[in-house]
Amino acid sequence: MLHAKLIGSISAMAMLSAPAALAQDIDWKAQLGEHSGKTLRVMTITDPFIDSIKAVKDGFTDVTGAKIEVDGYGYDALHEKELLACSQNDGSYDVMLIDGIWIGEFAEAGCLDPVEEKIAENPDLYAWDDFTPAAAGQASWEGQRVCLPVGIYYELMYYRTDLFEQAGRKVPETFEELKDAAAFFTNNKDFPDVYGYAMNNKRGAAAGQQWFEWIYSAGGKPWVSNDIGSAEPYKDQTPLFNSQESVDLVQLFRDMVAYGPPGVESFAWDERANAFAAGKLAMINDWSVRAQIANDPKQSQIAGKFKAALMPHKDGGKTITPVGGWVACVNTHGAQKDAAWDFLKWFASKPVHRDFVLAGGPPSRLSAMEDKDIQAKFPWTSVLLEGQKDSWAEVRPRHSIAFQLIDTVGAHVNKAIIGELSAKDAMDAANTDVTKLLQDNGQL
């Protein structure tokens, strides 16, 4: 905790002392090379922010002459494609946006050129301390700054203001209040066709990530040495998936099924966000980037009718806002690394990041979160600013078997959610399987 607070204080000080050179009038011609005739290929997720990258990318072409091609893939497909390609020395993509939790895996595969030296060459332009502490943590691995955290999400709870006002209810802050509110809106004749809450219950990564996102707010932690703010979170990875806090949390997931639409056991990110945007849910928790979907009148029936709040926490505890999202990295096998570094230097800079966020991208810098124009356009930004203060970069594992570990946990959590196993039995099994997985891969 001390560590996190220290980083937060340093970030704030750095912001106050940010030099004027970081204003809108950066001389990009002087900062960037000439790359006419080159085409940089960027590989990223097809999350809503892909359109925001496309909206700003021509600014780089105007300065350097290099064209930017952005290719988007689904979550699993992107992981597979990026990791397979770069581990086989494929340099066809110059810039890769990877999930912060994949960073250990990509580092192990020798895919990434660390950004550390580049920052040292031009610390003012990179303004590392302006990134939120948890975002900076997501882009770092084993004490080294590896990538640039340009697409960072925080998980918030979203609730329908019209329904809550009509019901005269306060927004839930604790797990008990959450259950109570979800029960109230479900099968309530005053709120027809509305269900209380939908969670990420689908087998695998969806349910697994959900467990990690909630466990700290439930008063638990995933393994022994992963305390918030720990300098060595991976020192002792003895799993704690069957701790009492974990079992109680999974029981909460199971209980919440009753307040979701039929088939909520198979919901993942898209189903949850779409059902909320369709006006079928009173509340959800979701990554901040997806608030765009609910706020877009073309895609949503609830635009302007919802607000964000911090996720609920265990009674007597506090919310640890989950952090995730995308960090931009240079492919170590790319043939145009100079141009790729220039693109990242430009794209991650404060003014371009601001434009990117105003175009709908997720704010990853404190300066963007505090920006009044951004707050006015995307009202949940002020909640992000509040939530990032109590966040922790290692809320989900980020080592080389993180993907498999999360999937394994998700398979067992899902069994409890569908009632195939009790919460205790499911999490005992999860603990056993994860222990074996960690041992087999030399992590334990």
Added chain:
Amino acid sequence: MANIAMRAGAPQEAPRRAFIHSDRFQRTAFIAPTCIFLALLTIWPFIYSVYLSLHAVKLTAMKRAVFVGANNYINLLSDPLFLRAMVNTGMLAVTSITCEIVIAFVIAKAFVSLSHLKWLNGLRSLFMLPMMVTPLIVGMIFSYVFNPVLGIANYLLGGVGLGPVPWFGDTTAAMISILLINIWQWTPFMMLLIMAGLLSIRSDLYEAARVDGAKWHHVLTLLEIPSIKGIVLLGVILRIIDTLRFFDVVYVTTRGGPGDSTMVLTLYAYQQNFQFFQAGVGSAAAVIILVISMVITTFAVRLLRRIEND
């Protein structure tokens, strides 16, 4: 000296020319490209898969492979998830193919009986559409159709006064949904084969049966089924191989869940290889799938030959 050499070389030309023109050489020369092609694209990857399956190795760190002997196979065959995937795949194959044969026979019989109606030809072509769609797209279409909140399936059920069904949210419903999708897509294939079999039955045999006073079930059991069983078995072999490779629909819709209820062998192997990058375990799973395919196919081909000989 040069003349001597030429003179000495001259007698060697004849046997060389004879060898080039020999049947043996020409056979070898014609078969060689295919053999090389097979060796490079089929046999070598298989051998490499077997090699990987004997190692603990991640696809992202191939240089750190450690020989573990048959450990990957032992672990797989004692992994409840892999065993569940085997059972699910077997159940999917048996149930799906059985339903496909029955439904396909009824439809094929209807098409054959009404073949004099010209407009039915268009309908028959339309009926083939599902099997022409890429399975991944089929999965995506049905993930929308069976979406519990926004899908048309529950909307239609609501229209007739029925409650919503958690198509992919309940273990039994999810397996039935997967079965329905599989049957929907591949019944046309089976129908095509059965229809070809039915059309190959000579009309005078039907006439003879009618003169002999045969009932419909006599025609079915004594004439039609014996006539089409060879082609149906061929269809069954192809569909079994298809089902062992069944992946896309499950990947898009359920990811093997809820619980482990729709986990199939190919999804298990895919996850190990391309999501967890555990190339050793993934290769062992792939080898096991291949062995199962070979055993079933060999058995079925022998059965097919026996039927043909009968």
